Amino acid sequence: xxxxxxxxxxxxxxxxxxxxxxxxxxxxxxxxxxxxxxxxxxxxxxxxxxxxxxxxxxxxxxxxxxxxxxxxxxxxxxxxxxxxxxxxxxxxxxxxxxxxxxxxxxxxxxxxxxxxxxxxxxxxxxxxxxxxxxxxxxxxxxxxxxxxxxxxxxxxxxxxxxxxxxxxxxxxxxxxxxxxxxxxxxxxxxxxxxxxxxxxxxxxxxxxxxxxxxxxxxxxxxxxxxxxxxxxxxxxxxxxxxxxxxxxxxxxxxxxxxxxxxxxxxxxxxxxxxxxxxxxxxxxxxxxxxxxxxxxxxxxxxxxxxxxxxxxxxxxxxxxxxxxxxxxxxxxxxxxxxxxxxxxxxxxxxxxxxxxxxxxxxxxxxxxxxxxxxxxxxxxxxxxxxxxxxxxxxxxxxxxxxxxxxxxxxxxxxxxxxxxxxxxxxxxxxxxxxxxxxxxxxxxxxxxxxxxxxxxxxxxxxxxxxxxxxxxxxxxxxxxxxxxxxxxxxxxxxxxxxxxxxxxxxxxxxxxxxxxxxxxxxxxxxxxxxxxxxxxxxxxxxxxxxxxxxxxxxxxxxxxxxxxxx
Amino acid sequence: xxxxxxxxxxxxxxxxxxxxxxxxxxxxxxxxxxxxxxxxxxxxxxxxxxxxxxxxxxxxxxxxxxxxx
Numbered sequence: 001x002x003x004x005x006x007x008x009x010x011x012x013x014x015x016x017x018x019x020x021x022x023x024x025x026x027x028x029x030x031x032x033x034x035x036x037x038x039x040x041x042x043x044x045x046x047x048x049x050x051x052x053x054x055x056x057x058x059x060x061x062x063x064x065x066x067x068x069x070x071x072x073x074x075x076x077x078x079x080x081x082x083x084x085x086x087x088x089x090x091x092x093x094x095x096x097x098x099x100x101x102x103x104x105x106x107x108x109x110x111x112x113x114x115x116x117x118x119x120x121x122x123x124x125x126x127x128x129x130x131x132x133x134x135x136x137x138x139x140x141x142x143x144x145x146x147x148x149x150x151x152x153x154x155x156x157x158x159x160x161x162x163x164x165x166x167x168x169x170x171x172x173x174x175x176x177x178x179x180x181x182x183x184x185x186x187x188x189x190x191x192x193x194x195x196x197x198x199x200x201x202x203x204x205x206x207x208x209x210x211x212x213x214x215x216x217x218x219x220x221x222x223x224x225x226x227x228x229x230x231x232x233x234x235x236x237x238x239x240x241x242x243x244x245x246x247x248x249x250x251x252x253x254x255x256x257x258x259x260x261x262x263x264x265x266x267x268x269x270x271x272x273x274x275x276x277x278x279x280x281x282x283x284x285x286x287x288x289x290x291x292x293x294x295x296x297x298x299x300x301x302x303x304x305x306x307x308x309x310x311x312x313x314x315x316x317x318x319x320x321x322x323x324x325x326x327x328x329x330x331x332x333x334x335x336x337x338x339x340x341x342x343x344x345x346x347x348x349x350x351x352x353x354x355x356x357x358x359x360x361x362x363x364x365x366x367x368x369x370x371x372x373x374x375x376x377x378x379x380x381x382x383x384x385x386x387x388x389x390x391x392x393x394x395x396x397x398x399x400x401x402x403x404x405x406x407x408x409x410x411x412x413x414x415x416x417x418x419x420x421x422x423x424x425x426x427x428x429x430x431x432x433x434x435x436x437x438x439x440x441x442x443x444x445x446x447x448x449x450x451x452x453x454x455x456x457x458x459x460x461x462x463x464x465x466x467x468x469x470x471x472x473x474x475x476x477x478x479x480x481x482x483x484x485x486x487x488x489x490x491x492x493x494x495x496x497x498x499x500x501x502x503x504x505x506x507x508x509x510x511x512x513x514x515x516x517x518x519x520x521x522x523x524x525x526x527x528x529x530x531x532x533x534x535x536x537x538x539x540x541x542x543x544x545x546x547x548x549x550x551x552x553x554x555x556x557x558x559x560x561x562x563x564x565x566x
Numbered sequence: 567x568x569x570x571x572x573x574x575x576x577x578x579x580x581x582x583x584x585x586x587x588x589x590x591x592x593x594x595x596x597x598x599x600x601x602x603x604x605x606x607x608x609x610x611x612x613x614x615x616x617x618x619x620x621x622x623x624x625x626x627x628x629x630x631x632x633x634x635x
Binding site for chain 1: 580583584587588590592594595596599602629630632633634635
């Protein structure tokens with residue numbers, strides 16, 4: 001909602017573009033089948049389209065709007081998501097605008113009880129978290145998509161109103177200002193958001209829980225001097241019975257969230273006068289005496305809802321269309337990016353003929369698994385942020401009061417921020433007994449960790465399009481059997497490449513070598529001479545060996561492409 | 567809770583402490599508002615006996631009684 005007298009797109013700081021409708025070939029009688037249709041040009045649909053384009057797969061991206069984000073308002077983008085944005089070739093734009101942060105403060109009755117410090121060191125390319133408005137997120141991704149003009153056919157003002165999942169293709173009915181048309185596609189990625197029309201059209205329902213607790217979220221513009229940190233307030237004077245969250249965003253915009261008391265009526269709480277009064281009380285508590293302007297506000301309830309299956313024939317659901325998660329822990333957008341990347345690389349391999357359709361079966365196993373993990377963590381956060389019963393309310397009060405003086409109670413106030421999910425039980429993850437031979441490092445199924453490369457840049461700068469073999473070497477040369485193995489792996493995945501990590505420079509023309517003089521990468525991966533990590537295109541570890549075994553590595557790559565025993 | 571060195575420090579991990587948090591929340595709801603105080607008093611007696619150290623219990627009572635509002 002906007003203040004009285006301002007239109008829905010009249011922002012204090014953001015100029016909403018207007019995208020024209022362009023008549024597609026289908027409306028001129030053509031009916032060529034597309035390879036992939038993506039419904040929804042939000043952050044998740046855009047990321048999926050860019051990832052497909054990067055992999056040489058053309059797609060049609062449809063969105064019913066004629067402008068950028070006017071719905072949800074994600075602001076926190078995690079380090080893992082930045083590593084994804086780097087792969088998409090768009091991270092620099094985000095880094096220039098976003099406000100990075102590593103710390104947070106938690107207050108009880110306006111006294112500081114917990115200092116959040118997120119893991120960070122100079123070995124990380126990106127900060128643990130960045131704040132940036134969803135409008136910019138979509139703008140930068142849409143700009144990047146436009147750079148793939150011959151690969152991404154972006155059609156605005158085009159709503160997918162019906163879907164028929166047929167043999168060999170999916171048929172979409174698309175409604176436009178100039179009438180309807182039918183679009184045929186091999187596959188459909190449904191990224192049409194929490195109110196997904198595709199989900200309803202296919203007769204699918206989200207299952208799960210509606211959690212108690214309602215929040216009003218408001219963005220205000222003010223000149224307020226405080227570092228970019230997450231601030232949470234329990235039983236503050238400004239909202240005695242419930243919680244407040246405060247986040248800084250670019251352009252002097254501040255996000256304020258406050259929980260409604262059970263007795264408060266939603267329609268009263270979101271009336272402009274009441275929003276202004278509550279914001280003023282919170283700003284007084286923060287010590288902000290200067291002027292401020294109200295930009296936008298909304299209300300939401302926390303839910304843990306998802307589909308039973310994220311794939312229905314030729315339709316894959318990604319982002320909010322597949323699952324609705326509570327905002328605590330910033331998992332909506334960040335998990336949506338992971339969905340998009342997971343679906344996109346798998347679809348690309350299937351459409352390229354480098355993997356069978358069975359590869360898509362792993363999509364639900366991996367991404368619904370990630371959602372359920374989010375529910376477990378976000379459920380804990382929600383029970384703390386919004387105690388569902390008297391028992392939980394008593395316990396929260398007990399730990400908050402103890403936290404004033406007792407160190408042990410302080411961690412209960414930790415916001416449990418998003419961490420990438422580990423695909424340890426995935427059908428694509430193999431050789432778990434080899435995984436257990438390591439002491440430490442990056443477990444099979446986990447996302448790769450970034451570290452500084454001695455010869456410039458960072459490890460993840462060296463990723464390509466395909467699977468990547470990280471071979472750790474402490475001798476003068478790379479053994480010939482590893483070079484031969486690399487050739488056989490490239491026969492399974494044409495985009496495969498080998499990356500050698502050596503403590504000193506190697507004379508090796510055929511293989512890219514990272515010099516890890518300080519042994520930072522060796523340490524992070526608990527590797528020694530001859531260790532091998534097989535990384536998937538989405539940076540997750542498919543399998544690892546303390547001592548490389550060529551036959552097993554070849555087999556693990558086949559398994560990670562659902563091709564069975566090689 | 568075997569370490570009894572006169573402080574409230576125990577070897578209980580944070581993960582276990584989180585489980586205790588949930589168990590107590592549910593038990594307080596089960597007892598109901600009329601009987602939750604009685605329930606918690608009984609629980610304290612049982613745990614005090616398990617700790618087996620009067621000084622620890624006295625210190626716990628003082629800590630729990632502080633900032634009570």
